[in-house]
Amino acid sequence: LPVLFKQELQNRETKEGDKVHLTCELNKPDLPVQWMKGNVVLEAGDKYEFKQRGPVAELVIRNAKPSDAGVYICKSGELKTSAQVEVTAAPLLFKEELKDVEKKEGETVALRCVLATPEVTVAWRKGTTLLQACEKYEIKQEGRVAELLIHHAQPEDAGKYICDTGEQQSTAQIKVHAMPISFKDTLKNTEAVEGGVAYLRCELNKPAPVEWMKGQKGLRPSSKYRMKKEGAVVELAIHDLDLKDAGDYTCTSGDQKTTAVLTVN
Numbered sequence: 155l156p157v158l159f160k161q162e163l164q165n166r167e168t169k170e171g172d173k174v175h176l177t178c179e180l181n182k183p184d185l186p187v188q189w190m191k192g193n194v195v196l197e198a199g200d201k202y203e204f205k206q207r208g209p210v211a212e213l214v215i216r217n218a219k220p221s222d223a224g225v226y227i228c229k230s231g232e233l234k235t236s237a238q239v240e241v242t243a244a245p246l247l248f249k250e251e252l253k254d255v256e257k258k259e260g261e262t263v264a265l266r267c268v269l270a271t272p273e274v275t276v277a278w279r280k281g282t283t284l285l286q287a288c289e290k291y292e293i294k295q296e297g298r299v300a301e302l303l304i305h306h307a308q309p310e311d312a313g314k315y316i317c318d319t320g321e322q323q324s325t326a327q328i329k330v331h332a333m334p335i336s337f338k339d340t341l342k343n344t345e346a347v348e349g350g351v352a353y354l355r356c357e358l359n360k361p362a363p364v365e366w367m368k369g370q371k372g373l374r375p376s377s378k379y380r381m382k383k384e385g386a387v388v389e390l391a392i393h394d395l396d397l398k399d400a401g402d403y404t405c406t407s408g409d410q411k412t413t414a415v416l417t418v419n
Contacts, residue, residue: 341414
């Protein structure tokens with residue numbers, strides 16, 4: 155039997171953002187087919203999905219855009235059928251889109267967009283995570299202006315942010331430059347009495363891991379050395395002081411360090 159199309163492709167009209175289904179039927183099952191848009195051969199992926207059930211072949215066009223409009227062809231050998239796809243553009247909901255932002259660690263990031271009408275409400279997301287108003291995120295919407303404020307930005311706040319109307323999205327990329335570590339308050343020379351406890355304290359400009367040393371020797375938590383950290387303030391307590399505990403003590407974080415002398419009387 156010669157290969158024939160029992161059912162040809164039909165023209166389709168759709169709205170921007172919808173799926174388009176193009177279906178045709180051959181007179182024999184499981185015949186190989188090729189899908190084309192104009193002269194371009196289509197490949198399966200995020201945009202196009204190919205299905206075949208017996209003699210029925212189907213092309214699914216996901217998230218239709220005005221640029222997807224055109225003539226689509228299904229070929230089997232020398233035989234082919236075609237259809238016209240029309241995509242109606244969705245009304246513009248964003249009069250002013252989000253813009254990418256770069257900030258320093260600790261600063262407030264402001265993302266702002268202007269909507270076409272004041273009746274539209276929006277949701278904010280970071281990637282796929284829906285954001286809720288809290289100490290970190292301040293969400294505002296006055297008339298047509300929607301705004302997201304990210305307070306005290308940290309490097310982990312960097313990423314893709316989305317303002318979503320449900321029908322359309324506006325996206326922006328945020329970069330947060332890490333603040334270099336420094337000592338806000340350095341170690342002070344300390345005197346203590348044999349058998350007692352000595353305390354060495356310093357403060358960084360932000361919370362960060364530290365290492366303690368006596369001379370060139372690294373110290374580890376033990377009954378002798380107790381290490382404490384509260385935010386950016388760190389402390390070394392040296393218990394059961396002995397005369398040999400006297401010397402230089404250093405607190406290091408990254409390439410920054412502070413040193414003080416402990417005297418044991």
